[in-house]
Amino acid sequence: MAFADWVRIERADRQGRAAIGARRIYILPTRYGLVFAALLFLMLLGAVNYGNNPAHLLTFLLAGLGGNTIYLTWRNLRGLTLRCEGASPVFAGDTVKFIVRLNGEGRERPAVQLMFDKGEPCIVDIPIDTAVDMQLPLAGLNRGQHQPPRLVLSTRYPLGLFRAWCYVICEKPILVYPRAGKTWTRPGDTGEHTVGGERGTGNEDFAGLRAYQPGDQPARIDWKSYARERDLNTRLFSGEAQAPLWIDWDHAPGENTETRLSALTRAIVDAENDGLIYGLRTPTMTIGPGSGPRQQHQCLRHLALYGQGDD
Amino acid sequence: MIDALATMPIPRRLLIILLAVLALMMAPHLANLHPAVMGLFAITLLWRLLALDQPNRLPGRSVLILLTVGAVVLVISSTGLHDGRLTGTALLGSMLGLKLLELRSRRDVHITLFLGFFLALTQFLYNQSLWLAGYLLIGITILIALQLGLSRVKTDVKSQLGAAGIMLSAALPLALVIFLLFPRLHTPLWGIDTERAITGISGEMNLGSIGELSRSNAIAFRVSFTDQVPIPAQRYWRGPVLWHTDGQRWQPGQRPVRSSRTDEISAAPISYEITLEPTGEYWLFGLDTVTQAPPSSHINSNHALVGAKRVHRRFSYIAGSDPDYLQLELSTIDRQHALQLPEQVSPRVRALVNDWLAETDAAEPMQLIQKALDYFNREPFVYTLSPGRLGGDPIDTFLFETRRGFCEHYAGSFALLMRLGGVPSRVVIGYQGGDKNPHADHWVVRQSDAHAWTEVWLPELGWWRVDPTAAVAPERIEQPIDSALSQDHDQIVFRADARGLFGSLWREAVWLADAVDFGWHRWVIGFDFHRQRHLLKDFGIGHLRGTDVAIALLVGCTLAIALVYLISRLPAPKRGDPLPRLWHKFRHKLRRAGMEAPAWQGPYDLCQRAADIFPEQASELTAISRLYVQLRYGRHSDPRQIGALRQRIARLKLNAA
Numbered sequence: 001m002a003f004a005d006w007v008r009i010e011r012a013d014r015q016g017r018a019a020i021g022a023r024r025i026y027i028l029p030t031r032y033g034l035v036f037a038a039l040l041f042l043m044l045l046g047a048v049n050y051g052n053n054p055a056h057l058l059t060f061l062l063a064g065l066g067g068n069t070i071y072l073t074w075r076n077l078r079g080l081t082l083r084c085e086g087a088s089p090v091f092a093g094d095t096v097k098f099i100v101r102l103n104g105e106g107r108e109r110p111a112v113q114l115m116f117d118k119g120e121p122c123i124v125d126i127p128i129d130t131a132v133d134m135q136l137p138l139a140g141l142n143r144g145q146h147q148p149p150r151l152v153l154s155t156r157y158p159l160g161l162f163r164a165w166c167y168v169i170c171e172k173p174i175l176v177y178p179r180a181g182k183t184w185t186r187p188g189d190t191g192e193h194t195v196g197g198e199r200g201t202g203n204e205d206f207a208g209l210r211a212y213q214p215g216d217q218p219a220r221i222d223w224k225s226y227a228r229e230r231d232l233n234t235r236l237f238s239g240e241a242q243a244p245l246w247i248d249w250d251h252a253p254g255e256n257t258e259t260r261l262s263a264l265t266r267a268i269v270d271a272e273n274d275g276l277i278y279g280l281r282t283p284t285m286t287i288g289p290g291s292g293p294r295q296q297h298q299c300l301r302h303l304a305l306y307g308q309g310d311d
Numbered sequence: 312m313i314d315a316l317a318t319m320p321i322p323r324r325l326l327i328i329l330l331a332v333l334a335l336m337m338a339p340h341l342a343n344l345h346p347a348v349m350g351l352f353a354i355t356l357l358w359r360l361l362a363l364d365q366p367n368r369l370p371g372r373s374v375l376i377l378l379t380v381g382a383v384v385l386v387i388s389s390t391g392l393h394d395g396r397l398t399g400t401a402l403l404g405s406m407l408g409l410k411l412l413e414l415r416s417r418r419d420v421h422i423t424l425f426l427g428f429f430l431a432l433t434q435f436l437y438n439q440s441l442w443l444a445g446y447l448l449i450g451i452t453i454l455i456a457l458q459l460g461l462s463r464v465k466t467d468v469k470s471q472l473g474a475a476g477i478m479l480s481a482a483l484p485l486a487l488v489i490f491l492l493f494p495r496l497h498t499p500l501w502g503i504d505t506e507r508a509i510t511g512i513s514g515e516m517n518l519g520s521i522g523e524l525s526r527s528n529a530i531a532f533r534v535s536f537t538d539q540v541p542i543p544a545q546r547y548w549r550g551p552v553l554w555h556t557d558g559q560r561w562q563p564g565q566r567p568v569r570s571s572r573t574d575e576i577s578a579a580p581i582s583y584e585i586t587l588e589p590t591g592e593y594w595l596f597g598l599d600t601v602t603q604a605p606p607s608s609h610i611n612s613n614h615a616l617v618g619a620k621r622v623h624r625r626f627s628y629i630a631g632s633d634p635d636y637l638q639l640e641l642s643t644i645d646r647q648h649a650l651q652l653p654e655q656v657s658p659r660v661r662a663l664v665n666d667w668l669a670e671t672d673a674a675e676p677m678q679l680i681q682k683a684l685d686y687f688n689r690e691p692f693v694y695t696l697s698p699g700r701l702g703g704d705p706i707d708t709f710l711f712e713t714r715r716g717f718c719e720h721y722a723g724s725f726a727l728l729m730r731l732g733g734v735p736s737r738v739v740i741g742y743q744g745g746d747k748n749p750h751a752d753h754w755v756v757r758q759s760d761a762h763a764w765t766e767v768w769l770p771e772l773g774w775w776r777v778d779p780t781a782a783v784a785p786e787r788i789e790q791p792i793d794s795a796l797s798q799d800h801d802q803i804v805f806r807a808d809a810r811g812l813f814g815s816l817w818r819e820a821v822w823l824a825d826a827v828d829f830g831w832h833r834w835v836i837g838f839d840f841h842r843q844r845h846l847l848k849d850f851g852i853g854h855l856r857g858t859d860v861a862i863a864l865l866v867g868c869t870l871a872i873a874l875v876y877l878i879s880r881l882p883a884p885k886r887g888d889p890l891p892r893l894w895h896k897f898r899h900k901l902r903r904a905g906m907e908a909p910a911w912q913g914p915y916d917l918c919q920r921a922a923d924i925f926p927e928q929a930s931e932l933t934a935i936s937r938l939y940v941q942l943r944y945g946r947h948s949d950p951r952q953i954g955a956l957r958q959r960i961a962r963l964k965l966n967a968a
Contacts, residue, residue: 030314032421039425043432050396051495053835054435054444058451060489062428064482065455072478110463113315123315125464156314157462158478159455160421163314 009150012170016084019105020077020153024166027074033161036066066161073162076109076155080126084148085133086172089300091265092179096138098148100170103131111157116149117167143178143261143304147171177300180269181262184253209233217292219275244289245271245278247299261303268303272296282306317418322466323363329423329457330356330411336430336450337404343437345389348401351382355408362412370412379409400433417461427454439625441831452476488867492860495840511590512550512761516561516740518705522696522717527758530588531742532596533829535753537582543744545634547599547764547776548756550741552613558653559705561723561738567612567645580631586753586832590622595630596741596756599776600638603631614638614774627837639773641735649735649768656731657707664731676734676769683728684782687721690714694784718780718787722763725779735768739776743787749819751826889953890943897935897960904965914939925965935959 007026012018029037040063047055085099100114104126114134115121122134138148154165209222212232222233247267254260264280271278272291279289280299284306287299321329334356341349362368370378382405390401407426413419431447453468456475460466511531513520532548555564580602587595595608595616604610605628608618616630641649663686671678693715701708706724709716716724722738729736743762745754764778780787898908898917906924908917918936922929938956 035422036425039429043429046432046436050436051839052435052439053490053838054439055432056493057486057490057835058428058432058435058447060486060493061479061482063489064485065478067485068478068481111316115313121313121315123464156316158459158474160314160458160462 007167009167009169012082012084012168012172014171016086016170016172017081018083018168018170019081020079020166020168022074022078025074025077025164026166027070027162027164030156030160030163033066036161040066066159069159069161072158073155073164075107076112076157077153077164077166079105079107080109080112080153081105082114082151082153082168084151084170084172087138087148087174089175089177089297089304090141091177092141092143096141096174096176098136098138098172098174100134100136100151101131102126102134104128109155109157111155113154113156115152115154117152119149138174141174141176143176143258144308145305146174146176148174175301175304177304178258178261178265178306180266181254181259183266183270184263209235217275219273245276246289247271247278247280249282257307261306265300265303268296268299314418316462316464318416321414321417321420321461325457325460325466325468326363326414327360328453328468329414329420330359332450332453332457333407333411333423333427333430336427336434336447337407339434339438339443339446340400340404344397344401344404347385347389348404351385352404352408355411359411359414366415369415375409375412378412379406382406382409396433396436400436403429403433420458420461424454424458427451439836441828444831444835448479452479455479485871489864490838491843491846492863494860495838495843511588511592511758512740512742514551514563514592514594516553516719516723516738516763518559518701518709518719518723519698519717521719521740521761521763522698524761525696525717525759529758530825531756531758531760532585532587533753533755533825533832534586534745535584537584539581541581541598541634545598546744547739547762547778548596548742548745548760549599549601549615549739550596551594551739552615552766553738553740554648555651556653556723556727556738558655558727561719561726564651565648567640567648568642580633582629582631584627584629586625586627586829586837587622588625593617593621595622595628597630598632599634599739599741600632600636601630602633602636605630612640625832625836627833637773641768641773646735646768649737650730650733652727652730655704656727657704659711660707660728661731663710664728668732673733676729676732676767679729679732679734680767680777683725684777684779687725687779687782692716692721692783694780694787719763721779721783722765725777726765726767729765729767737766737774739764739766743778748822748826748829750823751829753826753829755825889957890939893953893957893960894939897939897963900960900963900965914943921965927966928963931959931963935963 008024010018010020010024040059043055043059043062046052047059081103083101083103085101087096087098090096098116102109102112102114102124106129108128109126111123112126113121113123114136116136116138120137122136124132124134126132136151148170151168151170152165153168154163156163209225210233212221212234216234220235222235226232247264249260249264252260252263252267254263264282268278268280272293272295275291277289277291278295278299280287280302282302285302287295287302290298334353337349337352359369383402386398386401386405390397392398403426407423407430410419410423410426414423428451431451434443434447452472452475455478456468456471459471459474459478460468512524551563553561553563554567555562581598582603583598585596595605595618597616600614601610601616604616608616608628611617667679667682671682691714694717695715696717698709698715698717698720699713701713705720706727709720710724719740726736726738740761740763742756742760743764744760745756747754762780764776764780766774766776769775894914898910901908901917901921904925906921908921912920914936918932922932925932935956938952938959942952942956
């Protein structure tokens with residue numbers, strides 16, 4: 001789209017903030033605006049033909065109203081600020097929810113529509129002094145890091161005769177993990193060590209309890225005893241102390257990189273769900289054993305960017 | 312370009328309001344459109360109402376197409392195609408009705424709204440009254456509020472009404488500028504003819520016809536005098552002139568011959584503008600005697616003003632008159648017409664005139680006139696709207712038996728008496744008098760001012776006006792009749808006699824309404840080519856061409872856009888905290904009461920000082936300072952208290968001791 005290349009665009013700063021400047025706003029009549037103009041012309045013809053002054057006055061009043069709408073529509077966007085909060089990473093195939101916070105900056109701004117270029121529109125009335133969060137869906141992204149498409153902020157308020165819009169570019173990358181594949185069993189295992197079985201099906205022996213220490217996974221806290229008003233304890237399992245689970249590229253099933261990545265992703269998700277300590281080995285990097293959301297994110301991020309030379 | 316709102320459903324409440332407003336805006340067409348067309352509209356409206364909760368009751372596409380064809384057939388068969396205005400309005404009304412059946416999502420409302428605007432315009436083609444304009448303006452405001460409501464995600468009409476009003480008022484200045492500048496066509500002043508039964512003076516005089524008219528308080532015309540206002544005795548508004556009588560009726564008869572004489576026209580005639588209500592007749596009224604005719608009308612040989620077309624719409628014209636003008640022409644054949652007598656004149660009437668002739672000098676017709684007027688004055692004649700039955704020879708019965716009559720009885724019988732005495736005479740009908748609107752600069756002449764008088768031919772003076780009514784009821788010439796009261800009374804009640812608080816309040820209100828209505832007519836309805844040129848000339852613009860208007864509009868729009876741009880560059884006003892504003896207002900109040908109230912002084916100190924100066928308000932001042940400090944610095948300040956503080960400051964009255 002050649003036109004889109006030289007349009008005026010509002011660029012968000014590093015924090016994802018942008019204020020809509022007066023000169024960044026485009027405005028054009030809508031289809032209904034054109035119909036309205038045609039209607040006014042017809043009304044004027046009628047008024048002139050019958051030499052009817054109240055009809056003249058009515059026509060001019062509506063023309064003035066339509067003319068003022070240009071300003072009112074434009075004003076509905078001017079000075080509005082937005083802040084792109086970005087999106088939490090998702091697995092490929094899931095829909096990204098990109099969060100943008102809109103602030104009216106001391107003016108009520110009804111019917112402000114926000115969408116990614118060619119995406120699904122979201123519309124909201126922004127109250128005078130309350131910011132509104134909008135979740136823009138973005139589907140069909142492959143694994144990797146993506147720049148969000150251009151945002152289109154538009155409004156037709158008050159009468160729908162004109163549409164004012166502006167483009168906003170926000171450099172808040174969206175991370176998409178590889179799609180999680182099927183649960184698989186490591187070929188070297190005897191069936192006792194599955195990588196990625198369902199939650200709680202692992203057969204490590206319960207070894208006992210110890211007092212909770214900050215950093216312990218919530219999944220391993222003995223909530224039942226805590227509910228009985230005992231101290232907060234963490235359950236220990238006999239297997240884990242011995243060896244962390246290594247999720248290894250070489251063991252992952254799959255013919256090509258992408259299926260392997262999917263398999264590895266599944267293994268990481270399962271391991272995390274089971275509360276295991278795990279590490280990841282790929283041809284390009286080894287991530288040491290660990291557990292918790294941070295570890296999971298680090299591993300999945302590596303897989304997401306694998307082979308894209310971006311890591 | 313996707314509009315997320317377009318496909319959302321229309322909230323039930325909004326839809327009901329929309330239907331109600333459209334019904335009300337259509338309602339005045341009951342007087343104009345064929346009942347079948349109105350019926351169709353009502354049915355579609357009800358249909359949409361019934362389908363409010365079950366959209367599946369709405370017709371499908373094929374049914375709609377059938378309905379549309381049916382509606383067109385109905386319109387053509389009921390209204391026909393001869394009047395484009397009626398056909399167009401009927402079609403618009405039916406299409407609007409059918410569109411209602413298509414009303415499913417918010418996007419459909421746009422077109423409905425546009426049709427609603429057009430509907431308002433069609434109302435003006437039938438009636439241009441201010442009241443209708445106000446009625447329609449309310450409707451349009453609600454339509455815009457509806458559109459505003461539907462253009463938001465959370466809809467609410469009530470809160471949008473104010474916004475719609477503001478938007479319309481903001482559009483008004485531009486609308487007025489275009490209204491003043493938009494070139495008007497120099498078309499004939501009359502538009503498309505519409506026939507309607509109208510009360511007003513007809514082209515002949517029956518005994519009782521003017522009395523009947525006098526019962527109506529309706530306005531005949533309004534007059535604005537340019538500078539000179541004639542005295543009451545000169546306020547005769549000349550209409551048709553009647554020559555021929557059969558004893559019952561007076562008719563125009565044969566038009567007199569126009570003399571070849573060029574009359575001297577007075578240098579400074581009384582100039583005035585008349586705004587005539589529709590009469591359905593050709594003649595226009597003018598102050599006796601009209602010497603300057605408005606364009607597209609002429610002064611006929613009776614010195615009556617005649618227009619080129621029947622007056623079917625309220626319309627204004629400027630004319631000039633000279634009350635002292637002498638009509639000096641009477642040809643031999645016209646003299647015969649002016650002496651024409653009905654076939655039967657009773658011996659009693661002839662005897663009466665013969666007695667007078669015996670007592671007067673035949674060369675002095677003035678003496679005969681005086682005799683007749685004395686007769687009306689001396690004998691017990693009554694000026695009344697209920698003259699009673701006059702029988703087969705009304706003049707005889709009136710002159711000798713009932714002696715009760717209205718102006719046409721006096722004028723008719725007086726003219727007959729003159730003719731019997733050999734003095735050429737004729738009857739003039741028109742209006743006499745008029746009231747000044749106390750709230751405006753114009754005079755109102757009503758149907759109750761309808762009048763008949765006579766003109767007699769005097770050799771030196773020409774046609775000379777004699778008003779025999781004045782001999783019976785001289786106050787008639789000075790004061791208008793109170794039409795409502797006169798109906799219940801035997802004697803005529805004059806307007807000045809009708810008193811009472813409610814009576815005068817009511818009259819005041821009626822005058823105000825008249826002033827507003829006349830202003831509306833003068834500046835909106837009657838703003839035609841001539842008045843536009845006149846007004847522009849006042850601004851120093853002599854001749855306005857289309858290109859000038861285009862340039863003016865272009866420059867105006869550019870300036871407006873530049874202004875908007877400049878305003879937009881200004882920092883947005885901070886609404887923020889109402890408290891400092893309130894405090895500022897409070898200090899302003901103190902200062903106005905004569906006390907220094909510097910900004911740096913704290914609230915407690917300031918109020919303490921104020922309490923010393925205004926000891927009577929000491930407690931109130933303390934309360935204000937406490938409330939302010941609590942709101943401003945307090946830990947748990949309740950925002951609702953701001954209203955209380957505002958009230959206290961507003962109510963505070965400072966009287967120095």
